[in-house]
Amino acid sequence: MNEIRVGIVGLGRLGKVHAHNLAYNVANATLYAVCSPLDSEIEYAKNELGVKVGYTDYEDMVKDEQVDAIFIVSPSGLHCTQIQLALKCGKHVFSEKPIGLNIDEINETISVINQYPNQKFMLGFMRRFDKDYLYAKDLVEKGELGDLTLIRCYGIDPSDGLESFVKFAGSSNSGGLFADMSIHDIDLIRWFTGQEVKKVWAIGKNAAYKELDDVGELETGAAMLQLGDNTMGILVAGRNCHHGYHVETELIGTKGMLRIAQVPEKNLVTIMNEHGVVRPTSQNFPERFSQAFINEANDFIECILTDRQPSVNAIDGLESTKVALACKESYEKNQLITV
Amino acid sequence: MNEIRVGIVGLGRLGKVHAHNLAYNVANATLYAVCSPLDSEIEYAKNELGVKVGYTDYEDMVKDEQVDAIFIVSPSGLHCTQIQLALKCGKHVFSEKPIGLNIDEINETISVINQYPNQKFMLGFMRRFDKDYLYAKDLVEKGELGDLTLIRCYGIDPSDGLESFVKFAGSSNSGGLFADMSIHDIDLIRWFTGQEVKKVWAIGKNAAYKELDDVGELETGAAMLQLGDNTMGILVAGRNCHHGYHVETELIGTKGMLRIAQVPEKNLVTIMNEHGVVRPTSQNFPERFSQAFINEANDFIECILTDRQPSVNAIDGLESTKVALACKESYEKNQLITV
Amino acid sequence: MNEIRVGIVGLGRLGKVHAHNLAYNVANATLYAVCSPLDSEIEYAKNELGVKVGYTDYEDMVKDEQVDAIFIVSPSGLHCTQIQLALKCGKHVFSEKPIGLNIDEINETISVINQYPNQKFMLGFMRRFDKDYLYAKDLVEKGELGDLTLIRCYGIDPSDGLESFVKFAGSSNSGGLFADMSIHDIDLIRWFTGQEVKKVWAIGKNAAYKELDDVGELETGAAMLQLGDNTMGILVAGRNCHHGYHVETELIGTKGMLRIAQVPEKNLVTIMNEHGVVRPTSQNFPERFSQAFINEANDFIECILTDRQPSVNAIDGLESTKVALACKESYEKNQLITV
Amino acid sequence: MNEIRVGIVGLGRLGKVHAHNLAYNVANATLYAVCSPLDSEIEYAKNELGVKVGYTDYEDMVKDEQVDAIFIVSPSGLHCTQIQLALKCGKHVFSEKPIGLNIDEINETISVINQYPNQKFMLGFMRRFDKDYLYAKDLVEKGELGDLTLIRCYGIDPSDGLESFVKFAGSSNSGGLFADMSIHDIDLIRWFTGQEVKKVWAIGKNAAYKELDDVGELETGAAMLQLGDNTMGILVAGRNCHHGYHVETELIGTKGMLRIAQVPEKNLVTIMNEHGVVRPTSQNFPERFSQAFINEANDFIECILTDRQPSVNAIDGLESTKVALACKESYEKNQLITV
Structure with a gap:
């Protein structure tokens, strides 16, 4: 495996930045799927970024066997459940900050992360x-x-x-x-x-x-x-x-x-x-931070390819x-x- | 009266700055007297700054009828008593910061200042x-x-x-x-x-x-x-x-x-x-702050000559x-x- | 055609910069071939940049039918003849500055460029x-x-x-x-x-x-x-x-x-x-100028794909x-x- | 002699700067006389700068025995003749730049300067x-x-x-x-x-x-x-x-x-x-250059008092x-x- 297929959830302002980088500026990554409730955003991803598959349901995307890794750029309140679901489906996960909005759900998410030590989890502190x-x-x-x-x-x-x-x-x-x-x-x-x-x-x-x-x-x-x-x-x-x-x-x-x-x-x-x-x-x-977003995505992909733990982890989020x-x-x- | 005769107490590092300014850079001021426990400092003032009179005792200087205004650049612990004494002897007073080291003596000093409303008091917040x-x-x-x-x-x-x-x-x-x-x-x-x-x-x-x-x-x-x-x-x-x-x-x-x-x-x-x-x-x-020290001294002298209250007062010190x-x-x- | 296959000649300091960009940072471009007299440089290109074909002879590379465009990053004295040869073989050409070392050979090159109006020529004034x-x-x-x-x-x-x-x-x-x-x-x-x-x-x-x-x-x-x-x-x-x-x-x-x-x-x-x-x-x-080199290569590829004349041309070189x-x-x- | 009495000719924009400095900011100098064709400028000098004597005729001023040194801040075309006249009347001379407008009159002025080696001549390159x-x-x-x-x-x-x-x-x-x-x-x-x-x-x-x-x-x-x-x-x-x-x-x-x-x-x-x-x-x-003007005037006065040659001389002007x-x-x- 030397090309990581990525599915992204969330195509708002920052989601578009990540999606564009994954499509064009990140080595060894393919932006394969997107998930959004808006048809217009899915169309955008297909037409402008060459994305193959568009999902309106997150669960469908994380179950897609073609997808290796998930980028979570959804509203903050959804991060914890989406992280957990992606991990349970065997995906590597990159999540935007914050990891969650309250300490309990973050702790629960950390325990799930710990159950999947072979999957990479990285938090988006791009600075x-x-x-x-x-x-x-x-x-x-x-x-x-x-x-x-x-x-x-x-x-x-x-x-x-x-x-x-x-x-x-x-x-x-x-x-x-x-x-x-x-x-x-x-x-x-x-x-x-x-x-x-x-x-x-x-x-x-x-x-x-x-x-x-x-x-x-x-x-x-x-x-x-x-x-x-x-x-x-x-x-x-x-x-x-x-x-x-x-x-x-x-x-x-x-x-x-x-x-x-x-x-x-x-x-x-x-x-x-x-x-x-x-x-x-x-x-x-x-x-x-345009270049920092590219650099962090490159690092995440490299962590997967070289089996290295990301330097920014869930404890940093907690x-x-x-x-x-x-x-x-x-x-x-x-x-x-x-x- | 259009030349203010100043006596300065304290000729340490900052004292020398004030003394030099009063001797050379302040309009309508004459550095007339200095007070220092050290002969060498008095000699310096006479030779370098053209000062007429040197005192080793502060009380003697504030009683000198030739002196119109006192500059206090002594150790902080002496400020309050020296301010009070100078005011009681009828002098205008410029004191370096801090006005004092504890609230009680500052309050006492303020009440003395208030007893001499025709004499100017200014605190050295030169910035x-x-x-x-x-x-x-x-x-x-x-x-x-x-x-x-x-x-x-x-x-x-x-x-x-x-x-x-x-x-x-x-x-x-x-x-x-x-x-x-x-x-x-x-x-x-x-x-x-x-x-x-x-x-x-x-x-x-x-x-x-x-x-x-x-x-x-x-x-x-x-x-x-x-x-x-x-x-x-x-x-x-x-x-x-x-x-x-x-x-x-x-x-x-x-x-x-x-x-x-x-x-x-x-x-x-x-x-x-x-x-x-x-x-x-x-x-x-x-x-x-070399120029600021000159400006504040000029302002103090001008306050005296034009009968204006200094903008930095004892309450600022308190x-x-x-x-x-x-x-x-x-x-x-x-x-x-x-x- | 929406992926331009590029062959590059010259893998010195600047050649490596261009080669790396074409391999990783330029949209719709593939670094397909390299030409260098040094085996070590060809090995580098194959191992680090995923290049398919290595040439030691420039003429062989410009005759390769798989190659759409040539990047010239060779010594300045070779630019003019290499530009002309590539154009005659039907390739688009990007050449590093200077276009040539004397006015006669530059003028001759310009007349060759003018004979191939459907092929793009761009000069590397990356600033x-x-x-x-x-x-x-x-x-x-x-x-x-x-x-x-x-x-x-x-x-x-x-x-x-x-x-x-x-x-x-x-x-x-x-x-x-x-x-x-x-x-x-x-x-x-x-x-x-x-x-x-x-x-x-x-x-x-x-x-x-x-x-x-x-x-x-x-x-x-x-x-x-x-x-x-x-x-x-x-x-x-x-x-x-x-x-x-x-x-x-x-x-x-x-x-x-x-x-x-x-x-x-x-x-x-x-x-x-x-x-x-x-x-x-x-x-x-x-x-x-790291980003400028990427930007100019992107522009060159885009000129080819959208049939637009590059903004930096041979007259600028002359x-x-x-x-x-x-x-x-x-x-x-x-x-x-x-x- | 430890207070130099200065007469200034010219009270335009720069003349006023020099006059003010000589009155207030230059050690061991007194602005004693001014020369101007305008009554209003003479009045200004008397009222604002404490000048004793006002002249409308330059020759009268340079013949005033109370005057030790002349500051020339008149129109450039007058510098050479005014410098020569002042020197011949025994005065030290500070002249604003340029020393003159043509090479002949500058050379003539230099030969006059050389005849009065005991009088200081300084040119106003204040930078x-x-x-x-x-x-x-x-x-x-x-x-x-x-x-x-x-x-x-x-x-x-x-x-x-x-x-x-x-x-x-x-x-x-x-x-x-x-x-x-x-x-x-x-x-x-x-x-x-x-x-x-x-x-x-x-x-x-x-x-x-x-x-x-x-x-x-x-x-x-x-x-x-x-x-x-x-x-x-x-x-x-x-x-x-x-x-x-x-x-x-x-x-x-x-x-x-x-x-x-x-x-x-x-x-x-x-x-x-x-x-x-x-x-x-x-x-x-x-x-x-407000402070530079003060510094150069101080230096000129010091040159006179300490019998030192000014560092900026007529050759610099030439x-x-x-x-x-x-x-x-x-x-x-x-x-x-x-x-």
Whole structure:
């Protein structure tokens, strides 16, 4: 077997990114099947991506003997059951984050994963596959920064999505700002330090859209994290970034500091005009992490082909979710929470 | 009266900066007298700065009828009594931060200040007079950033002072990392937002010098602040900055973000060599804030000459000290503290 | 036909880049055959890239009926004859720059190209497919910079190749600094302005390796170009860049300025350490233009599949070579040369 | 004598800068007299700067026995005669650049200067006193860049002055773009390299205001310079910079590159808003070089007090003017000119 046939569930914004990569940019992978409730999405996959089979029922797809591996890019609430079903049908599984929305179902999913040790399971923390983050990780491991003492992570979505978020907040369930936006940052903190979070305090402020107070949602929030060895974590999350998609990570060590995307430069262009000296900015996550999504899919396929365990696993999903939920609770109670 | 005769107490590192400015760079001021226990410092002032009179006793200087105004740049523990004495002798007073080390003596000092409404009192939060901070303040006031939701402040001293700090920690009393390093940042948060801090959590980690744990001092610390209107504050303070003197302030508003000294650029030079693309950095506070010290002294003299109240007053000293002490307590108890 | 079978000649440093892209990153292309005098390179292609057929004789490869298109990445002196031969055998042709080394053989090649209008010919000016250059081109075409008045182009190779260049200079024929390094820059100037160069003056200086004077080679050179409508061009070329691979392009227009890779940032990482604030740098052209090479190959394949003429053609090769040769002559005579 | 009494001639834009500095920011100097044909300027000097005496006739001022030194900030055409007159009356002289407009009168002035070796003469190339340039000079002298091979200098004035320049071009005599704008850059090239220019070619283009062609003026120009030891110089000069006042200098050496004001950052502020990541820019020369003007005046006064020769002398004025005039001639003839 040296070409992995993949079936994908979910063809929304991020689903389309994964589907396109699997069709064109991932070595030794074929995008064989898609599953979507929408005919138009299935047609798209057949016409644009050369997909052979379209399913409207997930169970049918995971039972297709031609399919080797499943990509789950469905709504977060479905991840746990879809992971379990795919594993039980003998498939390798890649799931987008979060692994699940509550701790019980995640734990149950982990026990299922553990029953199928010969099938690969990988969670979509794609930043770990971004070249900038890998460059930073390498420097950390070489000791260039000394011992890490503080990590600061910003994850702020562009303002252009905020209007519609405000409209649907309350009816939809985002999981809260920290689960929705900071989960990648929490994973990065664990990845860089190898430590777990022990205490958090989270706060927030609604200023442009005070009506978000009523539905328990946040425009901008911040959390401070105390890790096992006292390393400090700072999270800033938000939905109101006028300059685009601001994902920034800072590592402070005893020998130096390092920032990944200190400002979210879109490219190598600098413009000088009546506004001053201007660097254009990344506008959204598919733009910022386009290559990281390709890299993680390549790695997943390679894990299958070379029988290697993926580096991002279900425990990473469990632990990061625990911290995100602790932030949510801390914000709601305005108290320190022990994870 | 259009030339103010100043007497200065304290000729240490910062004292010399103020003395030099008063002698050469401040309009309508004459550095008339100095007070120091060291003959060598008095000699220096006479020879290098053209000072007429040298005192070894502070009380003698404040009683000198030729002196119009006193600059206090002595050890922090002396500020309160020296402020009070100078006021009682009819002098205008400029005092370096902090106004005092405990709340009681500060309150007592404030009541003395209030008894002499015709004499000017100004506290040395010089960052408010730095052109970069003033440029940012102006943008905030014009509404360019919208409503402020979060302020992040870094104040990290260069590593080259850390070795000696570790040696003397315990014997000397720094007041703790937050009082020592973050007091300017706390003042900035109050200045930019017009809000008071209501809750804090402070944490820290000693990694290069774990022996600091034993004397209750910190290499690096962080605090999160909740302000009256829920605006968020983040403080990072430290003593171990290998690239120099890192003072950075970020304002996040509903319409934009702004950073002052995102990286502590020393000048307009960019070097490209085997290390990559390198911007040299500011190495210490006299370098970074050299012009701000001149500006604040000019402002103080102008306040006297034009009978205007200084914009930085004793209440600013009181409130910022309260927050610094709350950070200290929070760190020591590892609890949320209400200010 | 919706999968183009490609044969590549030349598996040196750049040849390997193209071969790898054709094998893995180019949609609708199969790397079917390679041609190399070295068995080891053919083995590499078969084992690593899944190539079916290896040739040691170029004529054999271009006569292979299974091959639809030829990629020429051989030494510059062979380009013209290999282009002509491939066209005569009915193949589409992609050739690396330069199209040739002298004007006569280029003109002859162009007349052959013109005899096969149904076969695509494309020249490898990959910068036109780099996203940063495309972003700039788009702004120029939207009029964001107004009318262009000056273009400045730097192309400086890393110092680590200089030692060996000095060793072999004289025996090898680089074509001279301007043909070797500036040809891409000359193409960019023509591409951005739509103008041809009318006059040039080129100068140079050998300082680290004065022995290059003896063999007529240059460590660093500069040329100034006057274009048809008086737009100004400035070229700086070199072989002694200690910070890596410095390719920078500046556009000055009546409404603004724009720089592409003002400094050759390797990634989004900023490091602060004892050297100051450091941005790591790109080290060589395969790193800097990795995605551009993929994009141009994709475009070439798409041109074939959709029967579209490539945007980079033989005239671009001819005109840029004329200017490079004029720079060489100008430097040698220290005179203004009319192209 | 330890307080130098200065008389200044010319109270235009730059004259006011010098006058203000002499009144307030220069140690051991007193602004004693001013000379201006306008009563309003004399009144300004008396009221705002505390000047004692106002003259409408230059000869009267230089004969005033109370005056020790003369600052010449009058129109360029008057510099030579005013320098000579002041020297003959026994005064020390500081003259703004250029020293003169033609080579003959400059040579005559130099011979007068040589007759008064005990009086100081200094020319106003203030960039040599700017801390960024001094920092760069220091690195060059320490050998950090190796041998210099190329210097690139940009001097582009803000667009907001262009409209009025176009209106008065022809009637006024700017001396041409290179004499008007590049003279500082030419001085910098001589200062950094210690070499004289031997050959130049200058070109230009009028695009926004083509009517400038008719009066022999330029919106934007460029010149390439070959120095005595083959070091290369590149000048870009202009009057149409939309982002402010762009003065940038680059040094390329055998060991590294260095840029002073790669972009003309106004301060340490970075703004992120709907335009992207924005650095505000310097808007004009009094802003960009405010401290350099103070430093050069301090140095001039110190030269007098310590009987030291100023580092910028009349020969610097002569040689830089020669090169500027060669650029003008080269542009007019579109030929290479040997200086």
